[in-house]
Amino acid sequence: AMNRVQLLGRVGQDPVMRQVDGKNPVTIFSLATNEMWRTGESEVTQGVSNLLFLCNLGDISQKTTWHRISVFRPGLRDVTYQYVKKGARLYVEGKIDYGEYTDRNNVRRQATTIIADNVIFLTDSIKEKA
Numbered sequence: 001a002m003n004r005v006q007l008l009g010r011v012g013q014d015p016v017m018r019q020v021d022g023k024n025p026v027t028i029f030s031l032a033t034n035e036m037w038r039t040g041e042s043e044v045t046q047g048v049s050n051l052l053f054l055c056n057l058g059d060i061s062q063k064t065t066w067h068r069i070s071v072f073r074p075g076l077r078d079v080t081y082q083y084v085k086k087g088a089r090l091y092v093e094g095k096i097d098y099g100e101y102t103d104r105n106n107v108r109r110q111a112t113t114i115i116a117d118n119v120i121f122l123t124d125s126i127k128e129k130a
Contacts, residue, residue, distance in 0.1 A: 003095040005114050007067060008122075009033040011088045017081045027071040027081040031092060031114075035063045069094075071116045080119055089122035 012030035019025040039059055069092055071077045084090065094116040103109050 005092075005094050005096050007031055007033055007069075007090075007092045007114065009067070009090065009092075011084055011086055011090060012066060013086050015081050015084050017077070024072060024074075025077065027077045027084075029069050029080070029084055031067045031069050031090060033065050033067065035065070037061055067092075068111065068113045069116050070097075070113050071119065073117060076116070076119060080116075083121065084119075091118075091120040091122060092116050093118040 009031045012032055015027045015029035017025050017027050037060070039061055071080045092114065094114045097113045097115050099111050099113065101109055101111060
């Protein structure tokens with residue numbers, strides 16, 4: 001069996017660090033990934049030198065998916081908390097986790113989280129939090 005996730009996207013907000021009920025602290029942030037595709041008709045066009053080209057004449061559609069990223073590993077947790085910023089491009093590797101919790105209104109809810117074990121910074125402007 002294998003549980004592996006690879007994401008490439010942009011950070012939605014500056015990370016927060018939380019510690020619940022004496023457990024190990026965790027850094028949490030959201031990451032947006034985008035999918036793009038064309039809808040509509042395609043046609044084959046003959047170009048220069050009798051080469052054939054496939055031209056998609058449809059509209060471009062896009063879907064953004066938001067992922068909740070949690071970082072528990074002590075060194076990585078601290079680095080991501082200190083240096084990850086809203087808008088930064090990141091590559092995240094980890095595993096998917098499906099959990100349940102009870103909200104403030106005593107309603108049971110499900111949460112999907114990516115437990116990150118590797119984060120690569122792809123944005124060259126890294127600034128330390130004030």
